[in-house]
Amino acid sequence: MTVTIYSLAAIALFVLGLYGLWWQPHLLRKLVSLNIASAGAFLLMVALAYRGGDPDPVPHALVLTGIVISVSATAFAVVLAARRYRETGSVELDEPEARS
Amino acid sequence: MNGWALGPETGLVGFPAVGAVVLAIAAARGRRLVVGLTVAATLAAFVLTLARVLSIGAYEQDIGGWGAPLGIGWRIDGFAVLMLGLSVVVGAVVSIYSLAYFGEDPGDRRRALFFWPLWLFLWSALHGLFLSRDLFNWYVTLELSGLAAVALIALSGRADALTGSLRYLLLALAASLLYLLGVVVLYSATGTLDLAQVASRMTPGPVALAAVLLITTGLVVKAALFPAHFWLPSAHASAPSPVSAVLSALVVKGGFYILARTMTGLWPAASADGVLLVLGWLGGAAVLWGSLLAIRQQRLKLVIAYSTVAQLGYLFIAFPFWMDGVGEQAASRAWAGAAYQAVSHGLAKAALFLAAGVLIHARGRDDLDALRGLGAHLPVTATAMALAGISLMGIPPGAGFLPKWMLMTAALQEGRIIPIMVLMAGGLLAVGYLFRIFRRLLAADDVALDHAPPRTMEIAALVLGILSVIAGLSSLPILSLLSIGAPEGMNAYLEGVP
Amino acid sequence: MNRVAFRCLHGLVIAVLAGLAYLLARAVLALDPDGRGLSDTVTSAMPESGVLHPLTAVLLNFRGYDTLLEIAVLLVAVLAVWSLEPPAAPCSRVLQEPAHRNPVLLVGLGVMVPMIAMTAGYFVWVGAYRPGGAFQGGALLGAIGVMLASTGVLPPSIRRTIRLRLATTIGFAVFLLVALLTSLWSGTLLTYPKAWAGLIILAIETALALSIGVSLALLFMAAADRATVHREDAP
Numbered sequence: 001m002t003v004t005i006y007s008l009a010a011i012a013l014f015v016l017g018l019y020g021l022w023w024q025p026h027l028l029r030k031l032v033s034l035n036i037a038s039a040g041a042f043l044l045m046v047a048l049a050y051r052g053g054d055p056d057p058v059p060h061a062l063v064l065t066g067i068v069i070s071v072s073a074t075a076f077a078v079v080l081a082a083r084r085y086r087e088t089g090s091v092e093l094d095e096p097e098a099r100s
Numbered sequence: 101m102n103g104w105a106l107g108p109e110t111g112l113v114g115f116p117a118v119g120a121v122v123l124a125i126a127a128a129r130g131r132r133l134v135v136g137l138t139v140a141a142t143l144a145a146f147v148l149t150l151a152r153v154l155s156i157g158a159y160e161q162d163i164g165g166w167g168a169p170l171g172i173g174w175r176i177d178g179f180a181v182l183m184l185g186l187s188v189v190v191g192a193v194v195s196i197y198s199l200a201y202f203g204e205d206p207g208d209r210r211r212a213l214f215f216w217p218l219w220l221f222l223w224s225a226l227h228g229l230f231l232s233r234d235l236f237n238w239y240v241t242l243e244l245s246g247l248a249a250v251a252l253i254a255l256s257g258r259a260d261a262l263t264g265s266l267r268y269l270l271l272a273l274a275a276s277l278l279y280l281l282g283v284v285v286l287y288s289a290t291g292t293l294d295l296a297q298v299a300s301r302m303t304p305g306p307v308a309l310a311a312v313l314l315i316t317t318g319l320v321v322k323a324a325l326f327p328a329h330f331w332l333p334s335a336h337a338s339a340p341s342p343v344s345a346v347l348s349a350l351v352v353k354g355g356f357y358i359l360a361r362t363m364t365g366l367w368p369a370a371s372a373d374g375v376l377l378v379l380g381w382l383g384g385a386a387v388l389w390g391s392l393l394a395i396r397q398q399r400l401k402l403v404i405a406y407s408t409v410a411q412l413g414y415l416f417i418a419f420p421f422w423m424d425g426v427g428e429q430a431a432s433r434a435w436a437g438a439a440y441q442a443v444s445h446g447l448a449k450a451a452l453f454l455a456a457g458v459l460i461h462a463r464g465r466d467d468l469d470a471l472r473g474l475g476a477h478l479p480v481t482a483t484a485m486a487l488a489g490i491s492l493m494g495i496p497p498g499a500g501f502l503p504k505w506m507l508m509t510a511a512l513q514e515g516r517i518i519p520i521m522v523l524m525a526g527g528l529l530a531v532g533y534l535f536r537i538f539r540r541l542l543a544a545d546d547v548a549l550d551h552a553p554p555r556t557m558e559i560a561a562l563v564l565g566i567l568s569v570i571a572g573l574s575s576l577p578i579l580s581l582l583s584i585g586a587p588e589g590m591n592a593y594l595e596g597v598p
Numbered sequence: 599m600n601r602v603a604f605r606c607l608h609g610l611v612i613a614v615l616a617g618l619a620y621l622l623a624r625a626v627l628a629l630d631p632d633g634r635g636l637s638d639t640v641t642s643a644m645p646e647s648g649v650l651h652p653l654t655a656v657l658l659n660f661r662g663y664d665t666l667l668e669i670a671v672l673l674v675a676v677l678a679v680w681s682l683e684p685p686a687a688p689c690s691r692v693l694q695e696p697a698h699r700n701p702v703l704l705v706g707l708g709v710m711v712p713m714i715a716m717t718a719g720y721f722v723w724v725g726a727y728r729p730g731g732a733f734q735g736g737a738l739l740g741a742i743g744v745m746l747a748s749t750g751v752l753p754p755s756i757r758r759t760i761r762l763r764l765a766t767t768i769g770f771a772v773f774l775l776v777a778l779l780t781s782l783w784s785g786t787l788l789t790y791p792k793a794w795a796g797l798i799i800l801a802i803e804t805a806l807a808l809s810i811g812v813s814l815a816l817l818f819m820a821a822a823d824r825a826t827v828h829r830e831d832a833p
Contacts, residue, residue: 044284
């Protein structure tokens with residue numbers, strides 16, 4: 001039961017994150033959304049690992065790997081967006097003047 | 101344990117990584133030596149891997165000696181070695197080209213400091229991807245290659261490159277998450293991450309369906325299949341030319357490679373014929389749409405980038421032939437055709453982008469009209485472009501002819517008319533967009549070069565152009581390599597190859 | 599884009615995502631509620647792993663190759679962030695008052711930084727048999743960097759000296775070296791000699807913790823617009 005609740009919450013987080021990534025125009029909001037979606041994916045992994053009583057360590061290790069990747073990518077994306085803001089003055093991807 | 105003390109394929113991942121670390125720490129002074137050693141060592145590792153596969157057949161390696169499902173495994177078979185060969189050859193030529201490309205002005209010198217470690221990490225990650233048979237390890241190699249690729253695109257610091265790379269980064273990250281969730285669902289159902297083991301424990305049902313859709317969607321975005329191709333042209337066209345070559349020739353093939361592996365390994369158990377059919381239709385649409393847009397572009401690198409969208413479509417036209425009820429001959433023809441197409445497009449497209457880099461260097465701008473009359477000044481580069489063009493248009497003896505012919509005969513065997521029409525139209529449209537380049541290149545205008553491009557760059561492009569013809573002439577070795585350890589049901593046609 | 603098209607597109611996005619949620623939920627509910635994954639396999643292989651904590655065994659031994667590549671991802675991110683700095687020498691704004699003007703802050707840091715560093719070391723050590731390890735230790739070390747940067751103790755821009763570059767890469771370098779040496783010895787990457795496994799893992803974890811800490815702090819500083827200074831001849 002606990003596993004089911006956590007899994008469904010994780011799916012909800014994941015889908016909400018994807019929605020924000022898709023629909024929010026501001027780049028920082030897109031990045032926050034992406035991290036929410038990642039959190040959903042990681043939560044699902046941890047929740048499903050708990051099914052058999054004592055937790056399965058393999059998904060935990062995979063989540064740790066995923067978190068480091070997610071942190072690295074997010075930091076890079078923030079700096080990339082900031083650099084782009086400095087060059088173009090734009091905080092959205094699809095603004096006409098920023099379109100290439 | 102195996103009979104050989106040292107697995108040569110280890111060097112394919114290891115040597116570029118060592119080079120990357122050394123160049124990340126060290127000063128620029130020893131760069132030529134480190135790059136030269138890295139390229140030579142990686143080539144040697146590939147030759148030994150190839151020799152090993154030819155002598156003992158397909159083999160597997162258990163990293164850490166644990167074996168699946170506990171550890172991560174590699175599978176070295178004909179398909180893997182073919183893709184590794186493409187990556188090693190293109191990577192080696194691009195490395196030599198790049199030594200000349202990043203010249204002496206301060207901006208270039210600064211870019212080169214970061215280009216080398218990032219590119220060598222990308223090279224290493226691609227080899228890891230082609231070697232792997234572990235679903236989660238593929239996620240890590242996808243992220244490593246993706247992140248390095250984005251950083252390489254952004255290297256020029258121009259506004260269009262920053263926009264292109266940022267859009268690519270966000271999409272690639274979302275795509276990886278979808279892929280990751282598919283893998284998680286599969287692991288939760290089967291208790292393993294090894295592709296072959298997952299396949300043997302899968303049963304059709306809601307779990308399989310969700311996994312199939314998530315993994316396919318994620319990888320299709322990575323492979324830039326229509327309609328998820330829209331990130332590709334701006335990203336590939338705004339990158340520095342050697343980076344464009346690597347992105348179009350190798351990085352997008354990573355997504356295709358994993359998808360082809362999972363499709364032939366996993367999907368029979370998941371019975372997802374509908375997905376295969378949709379991929380085929382999207383591939384056909386990509387061929388037409390990408391070619392039409394390539395004809396409308398005004399900038400050289402955008403023409404080539406849209407051509408990538410079109411040429412990637414051919415890879416996916418093969419997928420519907422793996423559905424239930426398709427004859428084994430046609431299925432295996434389509435499989436071999438797709439693998440062959442991945443290689444022939446890789447060589448030709450890398451040659452085109454490298455040649456484009458030479459032309460842009462010569463004129464300092466990249467609109468099509470800047471090319472007028474350049475052919476007389478740069479005959480070597482013009483030849484490289486012509487050879488690559490022959491391959492892309494699918495004219496024999498270019499390497500692009502045979503894969504399309506194999507797909508066409510597969511479609512004939514199954515009595516399907518639409519793939520044949522798409523393949524023929526795609527060839528004609530390729531003539532259309534490539535001649536927009538050649539016509540200007542060979543125009544009789546008398547122009548002066550702004551800068552004389554380094555000789556090394558011209559020769560590197562020519563080498564790849566020649567290789568894209570040689571790959572067309574050496575179809576027998578390539579097909580017999582592919583037959584080594586081919587997936588179940590994909591060997592019917594290849595067995596007939598002497 | 600006119601309003602109707604906008605609404606239609608919005609509806610389409612929501613429909614696709616709702617379909618995705620339904621598909622995932624159905625798959626998750628169809629999973630075996632008692633699925634044990636690899637827990638039993640891991641438990642039975644633990645005696646050969648050289649450590650006592652299963653998570654560390656998976657991360658550094660059974661699936662150590664994933665961790666090797668993941669550290670490469672972190673290193674690539676640092677290189678990527680450095681490559682994005684504008685070519686002109688950056689003049690970045692200092693976030694806080696310089697620390698030396700605030701004695702309370704300085705005393706607080708003087709107490710906290712050594713304690714956090716000690717805790718980080720403890721985490722790395724304890725990872726062999728309890729929750730902990732290179733990532734937890736590295737995250738704490740990174741936190742020290744963040745504290746020093748945002749209190750103004752660290753200068754607004756740091757030179758990318760050879761020492762800084764070494765500290766950033768040493769985790770990956772040591773791990774890769776071990777991987778290649780073991781492959782010479784056994785024919786595959788990362789097959790540790792059983793008797794040495796525990797020691798090798800500790801050595802890798804120590805180097806990893808240092809690099810992870812430095813990398814995380816550098817990523818934070820870059821994102822907070824505190825640039826590192828680029829030198830002509832080195833990354």
